[in-house]
Amino acid sequence: MKVRDxxxxxxxxxxxxxxxENVIRMLSKQELSGLPVVDREMRVVGFVNEEDLIKAIVPSYFSLLRSASFIPDTNQLMKNLVKIKDKPICNFMNKVPVVVKEDDALIVAADYLIRYGFRFLxxxxxxxxxxxxxxxxxVLKVVLEGKEEI
Amino acid sequence: MVLTVTMNPAVDREIYLEDFQVNKLHRIRDYTKTRMSPGGKGINVSIALSRLGIPSIAMGFVGGHMGRILLEELRRTSHLITTNFVHVDGETRENIEIIDEKRHTITEINFPGPEIKKSDLEAFLRRYRTVLARANCVVISGSLPLGVNEEVCAELVRMAKESGATVFVELVPSIVEKMLLAGYAPDVVKLDLRESGQTFFSRKLETFEVHVEIAEEIASKSKLAILSYEVKNDIVALDGEVWMITAREEIDLSHTLGAGDAYVAGMVYYFLKHGLKPLEMAKYGFAAALASTRMKEKTWPTLEEIERELSFFDLERVK
Structure with a gap:
C-alpha cells in the first residue's frame, strides 16, 4: 500500500x-490540530501545530516546575498571546518538516506519524x-478496508 | 491541471416527488427518492471531469457544518479532485431541488450562503494566485456569495490570463458584462441563463435574433460564446461564424439538472485532449450535456456515453 491510497x-x-492570530483562527475554523507552512511556490517549508503555539504562550519557567497548580492565574497566556499575535508564523513553526511522497510505502507514513508524534503529515x-x-x-481506515485483500 | 472556482458552493439536496404541490405536506418514505451531493457549478465541473479521468483543483469558500460535509463528500467522490477552500464563518448553503416526475418540472430553492469578509477574499486571492502556477485551464462558474462583488470575477480572469491559462466561464450576463467592460474576456463564455428575464447590456434575452446578436458580440472578444436558446438549442458563436446546435429529440425539463456543468466539462475535456478548437469543443460539450439529460438525477456521463450522443444532434450555420 502506498501513501496515495x-x-x-x-x-x-x-x-x-x-x-x-490568523493561523489560530484557521486551525479553529477547520478544526485542525496543525497545518503545513508553505512559501509562495507552495513548497512546504515547515509545519505548525497547536502544541508549538501553546508552548509559545506558556511562560518558559513552567517547564522547570514539577507542578504549576499553585501559581495564580494572572492572564499570562493572554498577555503572551498579545505579544506574538501579529508575528509571522515562521517564527514559531517546526522548520524541519517531516514529509512523505505519494509513492512512499504507507508503513513509512505510519512510522513517521508515531516516531515524531504528529497527527498528520x-x-x-x-x-x-x-x-x-x-x-x-x-492510515487506519485504508488498512482496515484493505485487510480482506490479504 | 484544471482549476475550478466555485465561490458559493452548496450541498445539493435532490428530492423526487410524484405530484409536487404547494401548500401540501409531502412525506418521503423511500430514501432512494432523495439524494445529497456536493454542488455548485465549478464543483460539478470538477466531478464531471473526474468521471472522464481528468484531475482538477477545486477552490472557493466553505463554512460550518455544511462546509465540512461538502468537503468530505467531495473527497469521497474522487481522488482526482484536490480541494483548496478558504474556511469562513457562517454556513455553506444548501440547495433544494424538487423534481416532479409526474409533471416533469424542477423547483429549485437556492440559499444565499455565508457572507464573505474582506480578509477571506484576500486569503482566497492569494491562494488562487499561488495555485494558478499549476493550472493550464481555469473554470469560473456559479453564483457569487454575499460580500463578493461582480468585479472580482474580472480580476480572476485577468490573473488567470496573465499566468497563461485558458479560461472558461459559465456566469450570469451581468458578470460577463463587467468582464468585457474591464477588457478581460475569458476564452470561452457560456452564459448562465437559468433565471428568467435576464438582460445583457440592457437587451432582454428573449428572441432568437437577440441571442444571436449577443453571442456574436461576446465572441468578438472571446474565442467561443454559447447561449442556450429554449431547451433543446444552443447558439454558438466563434470567429465571425454563428451556429445553432439542436437536439434531435425533445429534452425532458426535469432531467436537465447539471446539464450546463456537463457541457462545460465536455468542452474542457475536448480542449485538454485536442487543443482550442471552438466548434468541436461546443459539439463535444453539447453531447456531454445531452448525455447527462438521459438520466433524471444529476449524473455525469462517461466518455462512451458522450461519444454516443455525437450523432444525436444537428448543426446548422445561421450566420
Missing part, C-alpha cells in the same frame, strides 16, 4: 508570513510542493 488531496496550508511532490496530507485515521 490513503492521503487526502487537500491544499489547506498557511503562508510563512501569515500572522499567529504533509504529502509533497519532488519539488517539495504540497499535494495533500495523510492523517493517522486515514
Amino acid at each position: 490513503a492521503m487526502v488531496y487537500d491544499l489547506s496550508a498557511v503562508f510563512e508570513d501569515e500572522t499567529v 504533509p504529502v509533497v511532490n519532488d519539488n517539495m510542493q504540497l499535494l495533500g496530507i495523510i492523517r493517522r485515521i486515514d
Whole structure:
C-alpha cells in the first residue's frame, strides 16, 4: 500500500508570513490540530501545530516546575498571546518538516506519524510542493478496508 | 491541471416527488427518492471531469457544518479532485431541488450562503494566485456569495490570463458584462441563463435574433460564446461564424439538472485532449450535456456515453 491510497488531496496550508492570530483562527475554523507552512511556490517549508503555539504562550519557567497548580492565574497566556499575535508564523513553526511522497510505502507514513508524534503529515511532490496530507485515521481506515485483500 | 472556482458552493439536496404541490405536506418514505451531493457549478465541473479521468483543483469558500460535509463528500467522490477552500464563518448553503416526475418540472430553492469578509477574499486571492502556477485551464462558474462583488470575477480572469491559462466561464450576463467592460474576456463564455428575464447590456434575452446578436458580440472578444436558446438549442458563436446546435429529440425539463456543468466539462475535456478548437469543443460539450439529460438525477456521463450522443444532434450555420 502506498501513501496515495490513503492521503487526502487537500491544499489547506498557511503562508510563512501569515500572522499567529490568523493561523489560530484557521486551525479553529477547520478544526485542525496543525497545518503545513508553505512559501509562495507552495513548497512546504515547515509545519505548525497547536502544541508549538501553546508552548509559545506558556511562560518558559513552567517547564522547570514539577507542578504549576499553585501559581495564580494572572492572564499570562493572554498577555503572551498579545505579544506574538501579529508575528509571522515562521517564527514559531517546526522548520524541519517531516514529509512523505505519494509513492512512499504507507508503513513509512505510519512510522513517521508515531516516531515524531504528529497527527498528520504533509504529502509533497519532488519539488517539495504540497499535494495533500495523510492523517493517522486515514492510515487506519485504508488498512482496515484493505485487510480482506490479504 | 484544471482549476475550478466555485465561490458559493452548496450541498445539493435532490428530492423526487410524484405530484409536487404547494401548500401540501409531502412525506418521503423511500430514501432512494432523495439524494445529497456536493454542488455548485465549478464543483460539478470538477466531478464531471473526474468521471472522464481528468484531475482538477477545486477552490472557493466553505463554512460550518455544511462546509465540512461538502468537503468530505467531495473527497469521497474522487481522488482526482484536490480541494483548496478558504474556511469562513457562517454556513455553506444548501440547495433544494424538487423534481416532479409526474409533471416533469424542477423547483429549485437556492440559499444565499455565508457572507464573505474582506480578509477571506484576500486569503482566497492569494491562494488562487499561488495555485494558478499549476493550472493550464481555469473554470469560473456559479453564483457569487454575499460580500463578493461582480468585479472580482474580472480580476480572476485577468490573473488567470496573465499566468497563461485558458479560461472558461459559465456566469450570469451581468458578470460577463463587467468582464468585457474591464477588457478581460475569458476564452470561452457560456452564459448562465437559468433565471428568467435576464438582460445583457440592457437587451432582454428573449428572441432568437437577440441571442444571436449577443453571442456574436461576446465572441468578438472571446474565442467561443454559447447561449442556450429554449431547451433543446444552443447558439454558438466563434470567429465571425454563428451556429445553432439542436437536439434531435425533445429534452425532458426535469432531467436537465447539471446539464450546463456537463457541457462545460465536455468542452474542457475536448480542449485538454485536442487543443482550442471552438466548434468541436461546443459539439463535444453539447453531447456531454445531452448525455447527462438521459438520466433524471444529476449524473455525469462517461466518455462512451458522450461519444454516443455525437450523432444525436444537428448543426446548422445561421450566420
